[in-house]
Structures are given as C-alpha cells and as structure tokens.
Amino acid sequence: MTDAVVNLSGVYTAYEGAANPSLRNITLTVDRGEFVVVGGPNGAGKTTLLETINGMLRITHGSARVCGINLLEDGVGVRRRVGYVIQNFAFDPLSPFTAGEVVLMGRYGRLGYLNRPKEPDIRAARQAMKMLGIEDLADSPIGTLSGGQQQKVLIAQNLAKEPEIMLLDEPFSNLDLIAKRSVSTLLHDLARAGITVIVVSHAFDDLPPRPIRILVMNRGEVTVDRICTPDKVEDVVRTASGSDARA
Amino acid sequence: MLFGRHQEVTPVLEFLIPNNVVCHAVEAMLLASIACSILSVIIVQINMGSIGFTMAHAAFAGAAVGIFFSLNPTLTAIIAGLAVAGLLGPLSDRARVSADTALGALFGISMAVAVFFIAYLQQIGRGFDASGLLFGDVISLYREEIYALALISIVAILLVTLFSKEIAAIIFDRKIAEAAGIRVKPVYYGLLFMIAMTVALSLNIVGGLLLYIWLVMPAVIVLQFCRNIREMFITAPIVGACISVSGAFAGLNHSLPVAPLTAILFSIVFAIAVIVSPRRRVTVRKN
Numbered sequence A: 001m002t003d004a005v006v007n008l009s010g011v012y013t014a015y016e017g018a019a020n021p022s023l024r025n026i027t028l029t030v031d032r033g034e035f036v037v038v039g040g041p042n043g044a045g046k047t048t049l050l051e052t053i054n055g056m057l058r059i060t061h062g063s064a065r066v067c068g069i070n071l072l073e074d075g076v077g078v079r080r081r082v083g084y085v086i087q088n089f090a091f092d093p094l095s096p097f098t099a100g101e102v103v104l105m106g107r108y109g110r111l112g113y114l115n116r117p118k119e120p121d122i123r124a125a126r127q128a129m130k131m132l133g134i135e136d137l138a139d140s141p142i143g144t145l146s147g148g149q150q151q152k153v154l155i156a157q158n159l160a161k162e163p164e165i166m167l168l169d170e171p172f173s174n175l176d177l178i179a180k181r182s183v184s185t186l187l188h189d190l191a192r193a194g195i196t197v198i199v200v201s202h203a204f205d206d207l208p209p210r211p212i213r214i215l216v217m218n219r220g221e222v223t224v225d226r227i228c229t230p231d232k233v234e235d236v237v238r239t240a241s242g243s244d245a246r247a
Numbered sequence B: 001m002l003f004g005r006h007q008e009v010t011p012v013l014e015f016l017i018p019n020n021v022v023c024h025a026v027e028a029m030l031l032a033s034i035a036c037s038i039l040s041v042i043i044v045q046i047n048m049g050s051i052g053f054t055m056a057h058a059a060f061a062g063a064a065v066g067i068f069f070s071l072n073p074t075l076t077a078i079i080a081g082l083a084v085a086g087l088l089g090p091l092s093d094r095a096r097v098s099a100d101t102a103l104g105a106l107f108g109i110s111m112a113v114a115v116f117f118i119a120y121l122q123q124i125g126r127g128f129d130a131s132g133l134l135f136g137d138v139i140s141l142y143r144e145e146i147y148a149l150a151l152i153s154i155v156a157i158l159l160v161t162l163f164s165k166e167i168a169a170i171i172f173d174r175k176i177a178e179a180a181g182i183r184v185k186p187v188y189y190g191l192l193f194m195i196a197m198t199v200a201l202s203l204n205i206v207g208g209l210l211l212y213i214w215l216v217m218p219a220v221i222v223l224q225f226c227r228n229i230r231e232m233f234i235t236a237p238i239v240g241a242c243i244s245v246s247g248a249f250a251g252l253n254h255s256l257p258v259a260p261l262t263a264i265l266f267s268i269v270f271a272i273a274v275i276v277s278p279r280r281r282v283t284v285r286k287n
C-alpha cells in the first residue's frame, strides 16, 4: 500500500453531458515501477481510464489518489507528475511549432506560471529526443512530420516531463517495426527506473521480457486483472474480450 | 455620448483643433491597433475567428442598446462582448451544439438586437447617425477612451509576455496543454475577456462592421513571413500599428473616412503579403 502510485476506489467517471458513466466502479491499485498493459475492445473505456487517472475527466463517485495527491482536489498537480501520450492527434501542417518546442512543452506544467524554461529543462528535452532518436527533427515543424515521427515527439514530450507515471494510449499504432521494439525497450527501462508504465495497446508482440500486469476492460469495467508473462498477454486479452462479446 | 463630441472643445483653442483632433485620432488608432494585433495572433492561431467576429457584432448591438436606454454605450458593449464569451463557454464545452453553430446563432441575435434598436430609435424620432458605430469615428473621442485603450494595450502585451508558455501550449493543442499540467481554462477565459474588452473599446474607433479586419488581418499578414509564434507576436502589432497610423494620417489629411480607408489599406497589404510570401515558393531541387 505504501508504494501505490495509483489508488482508485469505487470510481465512476462520466463525460460531460453523458447520461451513463463511461467507467463503472473501478477499484485499482498500481504500485511504483509496475508495467501495466490495458486491453479490451473498442469503446471499452481504456482511454477513459487513462484520462481518469490523470484527472482530465470528472469523477462522479468514489475516491482517487494519484502520486499521493487527491485527484478530486488537485487534478493539475497530478497532471504535472503524470505523463500522458494521447491516442488521437493530428497536427496542422501549418502549426507554428517545431518538434523541439513541442518536446519542451512537456516541462511547462511543472515550471508553473511566470517561470521560463532554463538550462535543465532544455537538457531534459534534448535528452528525451535523443532517447527516441529524433534529435535531428528538433527544428522541423511538427505538422510536417510523419505520423510515426509525431508519435515519437509526443512520447519524448512526456519523457521530458520526468513523470512518476507514464500513461500511453496506443503508442505503437503509428510506429514501424524497429521503432516499436525500441519504444517497448524504453518503457521497460522506465519501469525498471521506478516509473509506473500504463500502456493501452492492441499490439502485444513487442512487450518487454518481464512479468506484465494485464488489465482487460469491457463496457467500462475491469474484467481481468492479473500478472502474466509477455507471451501470454495476447491469449488473456483475446479470451477475456471474446467471452464477453459472446455474453 | 458617442456622438457630437466636437462641441466640448472650447473656442479659444480653435486654431489648435485640427492638431488636437489629428493627435487624438492617431493615438487612438495606434493603441487600438496594438491591442487588436496582439490578440489577432491568438485569434488566428486558436481558430477563434468566429468568436472575434461574433464579439464584434455583439459589442455593436450592446452599444445600440446602450444608446437606446441612455446608458454608457462602451459599458454595454463590454457587457455584450462578455456575454458572448460567457454563453459560448458552456455551449462549446458541453458540445451539444458545435461552437461554430452557437456563434452563428449569437451573431444572428446580435444583429437582430442592433438593427431593432437602431430602427426603433429612428422610428420614434430619436434617430441618430449609426455610421459611427458601423464604420468608426476617430474624430470625436474622449481622453478617457484613449487612456482605456492604452491600458488595454499594455495588458495585452503583459498577458502574452507573462503567459507566453501557457498561450503557446494552448495554441499548439488544448488537450495536450491540459495533459501537460497547464490550467487551460483560466487562460482561455482570460483571453476571451481580453478580446471582449478590446472589441468594446475599439468599437468607437474602427466601427462594428470593420473591427474584424483589425482582429485578423495583422496576424494573417505576418503569418505569410513568420515561422514561429514569438515572431508573430512581435511583428503583428508593429505592422498593425504602421498601417493604422498611416491610414489615420492619410484619411485626415485628405478628408477621407479614416477607419474604412485603413481597412482597405490592410486589405492591400494583405494581398501584397500573400503574393510575395516566401511560403508559397516551392524550392525543391531534383538532385
């Protein structure tokens, strides 16, 4: 319990204006340095779970603490410590920002109002870009990069944040085979360094060689929560999603 | 209150009047264009064009209502502009209606209110010359209005300097800015508030129909040459101020309507900027 970074208890989450909650009665504890894969069919509530953990959605019932902060009181405080790589992004080709500037934005939240990025921030951004092998894209306008390159920029942005928890929503979807493997290794390294990794994915062939905690979601609920080896993950997700679909 | 202000000048200063008027007019155009140009960068980059457009017309309606009820029209224009911001927030956040549709409706309502009160004023014989509200009037300005414009320009400059990080992140992507731990809503509503204030204070000078030129053109012109936000925030007010001051001098010297002339100047510069823009040049070599 002492090392829990995510602590949800009986949480219901609703989108603004929606009649029914999109997450129902979620109770979930995730420890520091855990590697969690979230699976389940489209519309199951995977993205909703991530956006609940970082406080972007309204929790209607239940209690939630993330990084020791009460989510219902200080969502911004949580978001400054939690990285979140969003699922759907499409940047305007004319967007007036370079990839380097976008990565640096990962530091903005924790800098707070009125403080400008300083040497350590720029170093963190540069380091993050190096980890994803995109240093040479630093001066390219973000909108002119390919989907996979943009995906890497967003991952780098959240690495630059030096988060305690890293949430990633289908980060592999745009990546080529080599990039998939290297991002997977990177996430493995993060988890070993004590950062909690929670990744939504449908691609299970490049999971790191370590025990994986797998959550399967269905209709807004967590239906499976177990730890298994990376090669078993696909089976677990398939069985769980399949059985529910038939029910 | 908006009209017939020339009378306040005492006859003793008669030989100075032309200079005074020119001076005030130029000051007003300069300050209004600085505030509007800075905000134009944000409006263009966050795609708030329809918000600016709707606020300009709502302010126009607010001023008409103010005149009808003998209230301070600048104050009622501010209230109307803020009402647009206040109504749009809940509407677009709840997303029951798209923001554009909501703004279209608010624009229609604004015009209905404005036209009703202007027509009614004329019908009951309290008819007044609406051209000041429509096309601007740089001749008859109060000193307080110029101070207020100076203040709003300074606030606009402070806002984009002090909150440059937050504004840049929001311009990039609202959702990503929020996930990064930035308080998006206060900054966003702060910007809406600034636009409403600027629109209401500039209304007398450039007019409700032409205000939109000041709220988009400066940014669109410099966008043809600038690659990043910082450059745009610096060059837009410079370009906007140069065109506005030139327009004011030219209009007053040649007895032409100042705000419409300046609006045409903006359009000409815009056309030239688009033609010479390096952005349109394709510089790919084969080897």
Ligand SMILES: Nc1ncnc2c1ncn2[C@@H]1O[C@H](COP(=O)(O)OP(=O)(O)OP(=O)(O)O)[C@@H](O)[C@H]1O
Residues within 6 Å of the ligand: A015, A016, A018, A022, A040, A041, A042, A043, A044, A045, A046, A047, A048, A049, A087
């Ligand atoms: N903005 C929204 N407003 C209302 N309901 C929403 C909104 N976004 C998602 N939902 C609903 O919440 C539920 C869960 O959606 P969510 O996006 O979390 O699914 P997901 O598991 O991430 O699916 P996918 O695999 O397609 O990404 C769905 O039933 C969806 O209809």
Ligand SMILES: [Mg+2]
Residues within 6 Å of the ligand: A046, A047, A048, A087, A169
């Ligand atoms: Mg999703």
